[in-house]
Amino acid sequence: MPKVRPFLMFQGGVAQDALDRYLSTFPNSEILSLEKYADETHAPKGYIKLAVFSLCGQEYMCSDSPINHDFSFTPSSSTFVEFDSQHEFDHVFNHLSNGGEILMPPGNYGFSKHFAWVNDQFGVSWQLSVAV
Structure with a gap:
């Protein structure tokens, strides 16, 4: 398999x-x-x-x-992380956004009661959401 x-x-x-x-x-x-x-x-x-x-x-x-490329990570490919609690969400958001870029700040965007999208300091993109 x-x-x-x-x-x-x-x-x-x-x-x-x-x-x-x-x-x-x-x-x-x-x-x-x-x-x-x-x-x-x-x-x-x-x-x-x-x-x-x-x-x-x-x-x-x-x-x-070992080869320098003209490309890196892009937000169009991201890891979606779903949390059971606001506390877990806040912990991960704080760690991943530290030194990174906030693409969508934490908030209610209608599809999630609490959602954020960040690129961490390494350029990896993360979508974070508290499960409804």
């Missing part, structure tokens, strides 16, 4: 910082596997070659691209 996981490609060697931020933000989250470049043959030493991690039980993959 095929397995589907979102893949996040970071540039500039920030993948470990992103992992640290996400694991400290979301409960039930962990690194499942992590491989770093051991020498500078293909990428700077310490860059993440491939990591598999889970956030709230959802598996993701990520890496540090």
Whole structure:
């Protein structure tokens, strides 16, 4: 059976910082596997070659691209996170918006009693919503 996981490609060697931020933000989250470049043959030493991690039980993959690209993350692809409580929402919103960009500030937009959309400091886009 095929397995589907979102893949996040970071540039500039920030993948470990992103992992640290996400694991400290979301409960039930962990690194499942992590491989770093051991020498500078293909990428700077310490860059993440491939990591598999889970956030709230959802598996993701990520890496540090050793190649600088003219593209990065876009809000048109985002991770939608649904919360059971306002407290959980506030905690995650505060962590992800710190150093990032608020695309839609927390509020009632009709489709959700409390919703926000942010790009975190790494450019990854998150839609946050309190379940109705």
